[in-house]
Amino acid sequence: MSTREASSADEPVIEGIDQLVAPMIGGEKPKADWRIGTEHEKLVYKRSDHRAPSYDEPCGIRDLLMNLREFGWEPIEENGKIIAMKGGDGTVSLEPAGQLELSGAPLETLHETCNETGRHLAQVKEIGEKCGVGYLGLGMWPDKTRDELPIMPKGRYKIMMEHMPKVGNLGLDMMLRTCTIQVNLDYSSEADMVQKFRVGLALQPLATALFANSPFTEGKPNGYLSYRSHIWSDTDPHRTGMLPFVFEDGFGYERWAEYMLDVPMYFVFRDGKYIDAAGQSFRDFLKGELPALPGERPTASDWWDHLSTAFPEVRLKSFLEMRGADGGPWSRICALPALWVGLLYDQGALDAAWQLVKDWSMEEREKLRGDAPKLALDAPLPGGSGTMQDLGKEVLEIARSGLASRAMLNASGDNETGYLETLDEIVKTGKVPAQRLLDAYHGDWAGDVSHVYKYSF
Template sequence: MSTRDVSLAEDPLIESRDQLLAPMIGGEKSKDRWRIGTEHEKLVYKRDDFHAPAYDEPCGIHDLLMNLRQFGWEPVEEGGKVIAMRGEDGTVSLEPAGQLELSGAPLENLHQTCAETGRHLEQVKAIGECCGVGFLGLGMWPDKTRYELPIMPKGRYDIMLRHMPRVGSLGLDMMLRTCTIQVNLDYSSEADMAQKFKVGLALQPLATALFANSPFTEGKPNGYLSYRSHIWSDTDPHRTGMLPFVFEDGFGYDRYVDYMLDVPMYFVFRDGKYIDAAGQSFRDFLKGELPALPGELPREGDWVDHLSTAFPEVRLKSFLEMRGADGGPWSRICALPALWVGLLYDQTALDASWDVVKHWSMEEREALRNAVPKLALDAPIPGGGKLKDIAREVLSIARSGLTARARLNASGDNETGFLDTLEEIVTSGKVPAQRLLDKYHGEWGGDIKRVYKYSF
């Protein structure tokens, strides 16, 4: 989740709809300026007893963050508490229950992305060795109840934790127990954004399937392969889902602004504090009628904050976020951006990707998205067959897109090698969660603690 820059000076009042459109329009970039931003979360645990460390305990989350200073990171504070670290590789921040996230820098190619990921993991593992802390690459805590998990000191989390139970039964699980990998990508125009948004939404279930990695809840198999993905189905219907309007003729920035105006607010940030506006309307805010701040009008920063509080399968801000994947180890952190860059950053590949899915109805897309958390690659697809039947074709398109980019490393290798881990999943027919379940029922003998041997 976003870490707000609390040092920003007061920004302009919103006086026209053009200011609501500005973040999306301002995101347009020529192809030579397209970048790749990768975000990945990991679960943090103490090695002696596997508990999730609190913020303030010795060698807890605060100490982990501050120890990053030895690698050149600088602290970001909120209310006198360190909530993130900033450096050349982006921002390291803490999620609601202490999950650690790297929001990587915008980079030119996948070689840089994977090197950035490697540096980050080396740094946190080095700190972890000194503190007796380990990191787990899964989509969800395999053994912790909500009540066993600490809460981090960020104002927006307090508001969200109070609001989530009002709108869904699994929102607290989303906040406290899950981890994801996300990829942020650019677009050149409104039309380019719209095509990438459609392809990204339609194929998001495939990404969810390939990266499915959350088959356990509270120490036992939960009946799902991506329980993290299932959680989003009952988190908050006003701000999640497949967004049918994206597939309608004429979709563009204006329609997305309308959607965001209908997404209920969480908060307003004033004087270094988050003010609870949960469930209130940004439309009312524009009229000076927000109950949380009566008579006050929103500023541009309020709108940017609000754009970060919707959680559909693909999200638009000043870039597009691909949001469907469970957390995982280094190879899959590299593979997710490889998949989406290959599909979306080459026009021939983008057109071919749309050809795969363009005939699906909205009902069929929704049915696939709903089936994938349990069935992964065995989920039925429109027209007959299973998702695994198109997986190889889609990966081939991604590979061709990466080949066309021709971004080489010092050894002369292009970016296609980062897809190898996904090719192996498709060839084997087993997604990561199925392999974990095989171990649980086999060599682990039902002992979920054995999963901690599969740390980063």
């Protein structure tokens, strides 16, 4: 989730729709300037007993962050607490229960992205060795109850945690127990954004299937392959889901702004503090009638904050976020941006991907979204045209062609297609990561999920 720093005190207030769509219009870039921003989270545990460390304890989460200074990172504070570190590779921040996230810098190639990931993992592993800490690349804590997890000292998290139980049954699980990989991508125009949004949204269930990696809850199989994905179906219906309006005629920046105006607020940030506005209306804020701040009207920073509080399968800010994948190890962190860059950053590949999904009805898209967390690559496609595994083969070929067309070479002369190899193996076998974990659980692990800690970074 976003890490907030103070903004200018003299920002103009928002007067109309032009300012509401300005972040999206401002995100337009010529193709030569398109970049790749990769975000990935990991679970942090003490090697001695596998518990999740607290923020304040010696060699706890705060100390992990502060130790990044030896690699040139600088702290970001909120109310005197270190809540993130910033540096040349982006920002290292905290999720609500201490999951550690790298929000990577915007980079030109997948080679740079994978190198960035490697540097980050090497740094946190070196710190972890000193502190007796390890990291798990999974989509969800395999063995922890909510009560066993610490809470990080970020103001927005306190507000969200109090609000979540009012709007869904699994929102606290989303905050405390899950991890994801995401990629942020650019667009050149409103029309380009719309096509990429539609392809990304329609194919998000495939990403969920390929990266499914959360089959355990509190030490036992939970009946899902991506329980993390299932959690989003009962978190908050006002700010999640497959967004039918994205596929309707006329979708664009203004329609997205209208959607965001209808997403209930969480907070307003003033003087370094988060003010609780959970459930209140940004439309009222525009009129100066927000109960949390009567008489005040929003600035561009308030709108930008609000844009970060919707959690659909694909999200638009000044870029598009692909949000459907479980957390995983290094190879899959590199594979997710490879998949989406291959599909969305080459026009021929983008058109081919749209041809695969353009005729699906909204009901069929929703069914695929509902099937993917349980069935993964065995989920049936719309119209009885095969399974998600069959779709995966076609989509990976399209992505490979898109990456080959980009012709972005590393020092050895290799293009970017190699980053898809881990997904090729998954599609070839039809067995997603969660199924391999379940095989081990029912086999060599003899029902003891603690063996999963052998798979740490």
